[in-house]
Amino acid sequence: MSNLISALDKATDNSGIAKIEEIGLQGMITLRGDLSKAAVKKAATSVTGVEMPTLGHANHDGASGLCWMSTDELLVLCPYDQVADTLAKMHTALGKAHALAVDVSDARASLRVSGPNAREVMAKLAPVDLSPEAFKPGMFRRTRMAQVAAAFWMVDDATFQIVCFRSNAQYVFDLLKVAAQNGSEVGFFK
Amino acid sequence: MLILNCPCCGVTAEETEFHAGGEAHLKRFGPDSSNEDFENYMFMRQNPKGVHLERWRHNNGCGKWFHAARCTMTLEVFGTYSAQTYEPPKEICDLISAKRPGWSWGAFS
Numbered sequence: 001m002s003n004l005i006s007a008l009d010k011a012t013d014n015s016g017i018a019k020i021e022e023i024g025l026q027g028m029i030t031l032r033g034d035l036s037k038a039a040v041k042k043a044a045t046s047v048t049g050v051e052m053p054t055l056g057h058a059n060h061d062g063a064s065g066l067c068w069m070s071t072d073e074l075l076v077l078c079p080y081d082q083v084a085d086t087l088a089k090m091h092t093a094l095g096k097a098h099a100l101a102v103d104v105s106d107a108r109a110s111l112r113v114s115g116p117n118a119r120e121v122m123a124k125l126a127p128v129d130l131s132p133e134a135f136k137p138g139m140f141r142r143t144r145m146a147q148v149a150a151a152f153w154m155v156d157d158a159t160f161q162i163v164c165f166r167s168n169a170q171y172v173f174d175l176l177k178v179a180a181q182n183g184s185e186v187g188f189f190k
Numbered sequence: 191m192l193i194l195n196c197p198c199c200g201v202t203a204e205e206t207e208f209h210a211g212g213e214a215h216l217k218r219f220g221p222d223s224s225n226e227d228f229e230n231y232m233f234m235r236q237n238p239k240g241v242h243l244e245r246w247r248h249n250n251g252c253g254k255w256f257h258a259a260r261c262t263m264t265l266e267v268f269g270t271y272s273a274q275t276y277e278p279p280k281e282i283c284d285l286i287s288a289k290r291p292g293w294s295w296g297a298f299s
Contacts, residue, residue, distance in 0.1 A: 149250050
């Protein structure tokens, strides 16, 4: 059996104004279909144990969760070693509903930015209003970070979790490291 | 810089999160059409100074296409609307009329 490792093998950087970590392997399943259909909703909620997220939100509980990606797409999070089981359960729940569920875990990387300056570090990189009034814990946003596509949500008031393509993991990690350089606090959200 | 609101996911962002998709409301002329119609469809585009209707895609977000009405001179965005329409809805026309009385664009005014 080959030794499975994530894109950056849990690299961390704590030298700057926020802690940056690659959080290792995270199971991710893309679910596309009409999100108002009962079978699609059930396939998503039954395997994760969380409620359907509303527009622009993410609901999660540890490594399991649901993120609202677009009007017809959900990102289903689950523990990495349970992806095959989860996918099988989802296919059973979907039945004949017109929908698609695919394992994309190995196409992606997950990173976490935490600390009191996390908001500032993220705000330097994404064209998103990240003021505490506009972007709150539980909110999810698909956007870009500098030159690559990324999605992130706030786990709590000082933690962002980021999903990007695996091939961009090093780029995003380096990007965050530069944005979190010592002495680079802007103080905009204080 | 344009600030656009995606009517599909409700996100308001600046233009680098989107991708321009060219002129809106083109009527396609395919096989069996006359050379003139095909040429018009394929190559001839409006290049107005002022009100313009365009297609945009929220490519770094929800990935959906939509339409936007904007001014090419001031970069003001009058509004955005669904991609599933052959003509700008009345409320968008009203918004443009309020700011650019007497505007016209293609067959619309």
